[in-house]
Amino acid sequence: MHADGGALDPARLPLVVAALDHPQRLKVIAALRGGRQYVSALARELKISRPLLYLHLERLEKAGLVTGSLELGGDGKAVKWFELEPFDIRLTPEVVAEAAAALPAQRRPALPRPADEHGETDGW
Amino acid sequence: MHADGGALDPARLPLVVAALDHPQRLKVIAALRGGRQYVSALARELKISRPLLYLHLERLEKAGLVTGSLELGGDGKAVKWFELEPFDIRLTPEVVAEAAAALPAQRRPALPRPADEHGETDGW
DNA sequence: GTCATGTGTAATAATTTTCTTACAGATGAA
DNA sequence: TTCATCTGTAAGAAAATTATTACACATGAC
Secondary structure, eight states: OOSOSSSOOGGGHHHHHHHTTSHHHHHHHHHHTTOOEEHHHHHHHHTOOHHHHHHHHHHHHHTTSEEEEEEEOTTSOEEEEEEEOOOOEEEOHHHHHHHHHHSOOOOOOSSOOSSOSSOOOSOO | OOSOSSSOOGGGHHHHHHHTSSHHHHHHHHHHTTOOEEHHHHHHHHTSOHHHHHHHHHHHHHTTSEEEEEEEOTTSOEEEEEEEOOOOEEEOHHHHHHHHHTSOOOOOOSSOOSSOSSOOOSOO
């Protein structure tokens, strides 16, 4: 099942590009193309620490690019597997514009700041 | 002219996703869909400082998503215009894998560190 | 029991990005 | 000249990410 059959949910694009914005995470995706793998093994394969890999997997999962599932082998031993979630996302100015429009309002400055309303110092 | 007719140069994907990884930059692209604009005006439109906008435009340009050109109006007044560079990029596990394979070798630890070669402390 | 293998998380350090502020220089109009 | 408009960049602060290290806990084999 695809992570997107038609158009990508505009609100998800930021999560996706953020997830793809790190070399290690690109490698994680590349590694999972060969089939699912469990965390510890993947960490060894990529030569990165397990806690760090967790961080990366978490980001990828939130973006919907991978899925993790804890399996309690018949005996009771727990192993967490991660697998690639097939995706085919198109990046075009239009898609980006939609994502931009869907962005959550940015938090405004908590306090208007004491003295203001005089010429900006500069930088504008 | 498109920034990519067929497949995206694998080595450029990291630049593209990094460029799209920031809300303000998504907005810049959205804003430029309406036509080219010059830096100062764009800064006012987006309500961000000009130096900061420069930073973002630089990243977008390096990714090939926008193009800037300094125009010396007939009189000699300089204005720098930026315009959107049409793009249509597909993100798939395969494309990501190619990008991962094209990644520059990561710099290894300059010094092997004094004492080593004993059991890793933990975290692996 | 002890060792090797797993999972999961917290605290903190290191690094990168992002953002602000302050410059310097040019043109045209009043 | 002075003001308003541009471009371009540098230095440092602020914030967000990334990475390390150290825990706690469980199972199976020896």
